[in-house]
Amino acid sequence: MYVRVEDVKEGNVLLNDVMHKASEPLMAKETVLTNWHIKILKAFLIDEVDVGEGASIGIVTESGTHTDKEKPKADVPVDKKVDFFKSYLQSVEEYKKEFQKWQAGASIDIVKIREITLPLLDEMLIDPEVIREISKYTEKESYCYHHSVATGLLSGAIAAQLNYEKGFIVQAALAGVLADCGMAKISPHILLKETSLTEREKKEVNEHPFLSYKMVKDINLLKPETKLAVFQHHERTDGSGYVNGVKAEKLLPISRIVAIADVFHAMTAERVYRKRQAPFKVLEMFRQDFFGEFDLSVVKALTELFTKLSLGTSVQLSDGGVATILFMKQQNPTRPLVQLEESKDIIDLEKRRDLHIEQVL
Incomplete structure (x- = not known):
């Protein structure tokens, strides 16, 4: 009727x-x-x-x-999320110890890396929403350790969103965690530098995918494609990346996943020389500014992970205002219809390009 x-x-x-x-x-x-x-x-x-x-x-x-x-989705209790982030921070500390061993010349203990990564991965697969909070917990002084653990979890989450089977998800997570292991062979002076790198220093840093591959190539518990993803995580589908500048046809699915997870966390985490950017803003940059550099299906999967927001969710906008989500748009999920908490005005963020969602509250 x-x-x-x-x-x-x-x-x-x-x-x-x-x-x-x-x-x-x-x-x-x-x-x-x-x-x-x-x-x-x-x-x-x-x-x-x-x-x-x-x-x-x-x-x-x-x-x-x-x-x-x-049916309504049951909210994960707050204490469960607190427990997850306690485990996450502990994993970062454990990864830091392994990284320091590599700096001293030790080889990778893959069993230990699995122990650091897989319990967190399993928790995240139960409650994928926790992945939206990862960047907030990054301490800029310990960025490189946070970055590896977070990139692993993001890679696993994206693989799960793309409906890959569990074995692939695990390998994607391990590839993400180990993608930057070669940074342990870079001069500590460069890793700790708080100002822009010189051209010589940039060239040294750009060698880390090759150094990472050398460290993982003989590990039997990693599949060949996982090792290749470690090597290819800075390659881009349009050929604009490094080390070899290969294009899409030579990039494996797992390589494409780790590549976007690596960049997304780097842009949304606080760093010594750069402020964090809002996840929703970075997702838009993948669709616009970086168009052609990343696999579109992977961009879509990452976007879905961060925009699965129910009606009534509170968000903070880039001008500091608080709003409530009224309607999520399938074609443009980063720009929903929202209602301002204070004035009760309804705003279509698709039309208000001067605003974006800063964070989910």
């Missing part, structure tokens, strides 16, 4: 898709309408919708019952 949006009630259920100007529905059939949905319909100037009573198909949102198709 079509009714005017002004007369729609919370708990009503859409009987047909609500279409707007895009090819994708603004709101899908069988959506249980809440006050947030009704605000969205009004914001998009929808006059009427085809709805039925929620109770008639077993859906009463106020009483807490839901359809089988849209």
Whole structure:
């Protein structure tokens, strides 16, 4: 039954898709309408919708019952997330000890690296949302240790989002953790430098993928493609990367995953000589400024990891304002429809290019 949006009630259920100007529905059939949905319909100037009573198909949102198709996702308890980050910080410390051993000439203890990485990876696969917080915990003085652990977790998360099987996910995570192991062979003076590198120093740093490969090439527990990903993690699909400047056809899927995980964490983490950038802003840069450098399917998977936000999620905008998400857009998920907390104004971030989401609260 079509009714005017002004007369729609919370708990009503859409009987047909609500279409707007895009090819994708603004709101899908069988959506249980809440006050947030009704605000969205009004914001998009929808006059009427085809709805039925929620109770008639077993859906009463106020009483807490839901359809089988849209069961609420249980929130992971806060203490569980605290435990995860305690484990993460401990893993960073353990990785630091291994890195210092490599600096002293020791070979990689792959069993120890697995012990550092895999328990965290398993926890993250249970609750993928924790990956959104990783960059916040990076201490700039210990950046290189955080970066390796975080790149490993990001690589595993992306592989999981792309629906690879568990063995591949594990290998992607290990490739991410070990991608920068060759930095242990770089002059400590360069690693600790707080100002821009000279051309000679940049050239030395750019050798680290080759040095990393030398350190992992004889490890039996790593697959050949994992070792190649360590070597290729600074290559780009358009051939603009290094060491060899190879293009997409020579880049394995695991190499493409580690490459984007490496750059994403580097840009979103606090560093001694550079401020962190907002994850949503960096995701947009992958789609625009870096277009052609990274595999689009991997960019999409990374974007989905960070934009799986439910209606009602609070976010801080780049101007310092706090807003609530009203509607996530499939075609442009980094720029949802939001409502300002203070003024109650509704803003379409797709149109307000001067603003972006700074962080999820």
